[in-house]
Amino acid sequence: MRYGMAIDTKKCVGCSDCVVACQTENNIEHGYARDWITETIEGIYPSMELEFRSERCNHCENTPCVRTCPTGASHIIEGGIVKVTHSECIGCGACIESCPYDARYFHTEGWVDKCTFCDHRVANGQDPACVSVCPTYCMYFGDLDDKNSQVSKIIATRKWKVLAPEAGTKPQIFYLT
Ligand code: SF4
Ligand code: SF4
Ligand code: SF4
Numbered sequence: 340m341r342y343g344m345a346i347d348t349k350k351c352v353g354c355s356d357c358v359v360a361c362q363t364e365n366n367i368e369h370g371y372a373r374d375w376i377t378e379t380i381e382g383i384y385p386s387m388e389l390e391f392r393s394e395r396c397n398h399c400e401n402t403p404c405v406r407t408c409p410t411g412a413s414h415i416i417e418g419g420i421v422k423v424t425h426s427e428c429i430g431c432g433a434c435i436e437s438c439p440y441d442a443r444y445f446h447t448e449g450w451v452d453k454c455t456f457c458d459h460r461v462a463n464g465q466d467p468a469c470v471s472v473c474p475t476y477c478m479y480f481g482d483l484d485d486k487n488s489q490v491s492k493i494i495a496t497r498k499w500k501v502l503a504p505e506a507g508t509k510p511q512i513f514y515l516t
Contacts, residue, residue, distance in 0.1 A: 341400075342418040342456055343483040343511035344470070345490050345499065346393055350477035353378060353391035357469035357478070361395075364457060364468035368447060373454040374469055393469065393478065395454040396421060396442035397502065397510030403437035412451075418482070419511060420458050425450040439506035456480070483511065 353376050361367065361374050374395035381388045398421050405413045405421065412427035413434050423434075423443075428450035435443045435451060443453040457467035461480075465471065470478040481488035486495070499513040 340418045341483045341511065342398065342420055342461065342480070343490055343494075343513065344456075344467075345479040345493050345497075345513045345515055347475075347477040347479075347493075347497075347515040348390050348392060349515065350475045351391040351393060352475055354474060356472050356474060357393045360468040360472040361454070361457075364460070365455070367452075371444060371446075371452070373452065392502075392514060393473075394440070394442075394502070395469075395512070396438075397440055397508065397512045398454075398456060400509035400511060401507060403439075403508065404434035404443065407433040407437045409433065416458065418456075418458075418461070420456045420461075421453075422455055422458065423451050423453060425452075439503045439508060440510075 355376055358372050358374050362372060367373060374393060377392045377394050379390050381390050398419055402421055405415060409431060410427050410429055412424045415421055430449040443451050446452045460467060466480050470480045479490040479493050481490040483491055485491060494513050497515045499515050501510040501513060
C-alpha cells in the first residue's frame with residue numbers, strides 16, 4: 340500500500356477550493372495553510388500556457404524530513420503517509436530546512452505542521468478533503484501499489500511530472516501535463 344495523488348494541470352483552474360477545504364477540515368489557524376496554489380507560465384511566446392498547481396507535502400518515498408528529525412516526531416505511517424507527532428516535536432526546524440518543497444511550517448504553538456493526506460478521512464475510506472471538493476475533479480487519490488486504482492491508471496496513461504525530481508526525494512504527487 341502506497342498512497343499517492345495525481346493532479347491534472349490541464350483541468351485545475353486555480354480556484355483554491357482545495358486550500359479552503361483543507362483549512363476547514365483540519366482546523367488550520369487563520370493565516371496558515373497546508374496546501375497552496377502555484378501559478379507558472381509554461382512554454383515560449385507565442386505558445387504560452389498558464390499552469391495552476393495545487394501543492395502540498397509530496398509524502399516522499401525518500402524523506403529527508405524524517406531522517407533529520409532528532410526526536411522521531413516526523414515519521415511515516417502505513418501507506419507511506421508522512422506525519423508529525425506534535426507532542427514529540429521540539430520545534431528545532433531541521434525538517435523544514437531539509438524539505439525541498441517548503442511543505443512544512445511552524446504552528447504558533449511551536450510545533451511543525453504539514454499535510455497529512457487527511458489520513459483520518461482515508462482510514463474511513465474517504466478521499467482527502469481537498470480531493471473531495473475539487474469542482475473540476477482534477478485530483479485523484481489512491482493506492483499506487485494497486486495497478487487497478489484510479490490514480491495508478493491515470494498515471495499509466497497520461498504524461499506527468501513531479502516537482503524538483505533532482506532533489507531525489509521520490510515525490511508521490513504526480514502532476515498530469
Ligand atoms: Fe485546482 Fe481543484 Fe484546487 Fe480548484 S480545487 S485549485 S481546480 S485542484
Ligand atoms: Fe518531507 Fe517535504 Fe517530502 Fe513532505 S514534501 S515528505 S515534508 S521532504
Ligand atoms: Fe522533528 Fe519537530 Fe525538529 Fe521538525 S521541528 S525536525 S518535526 S523535532
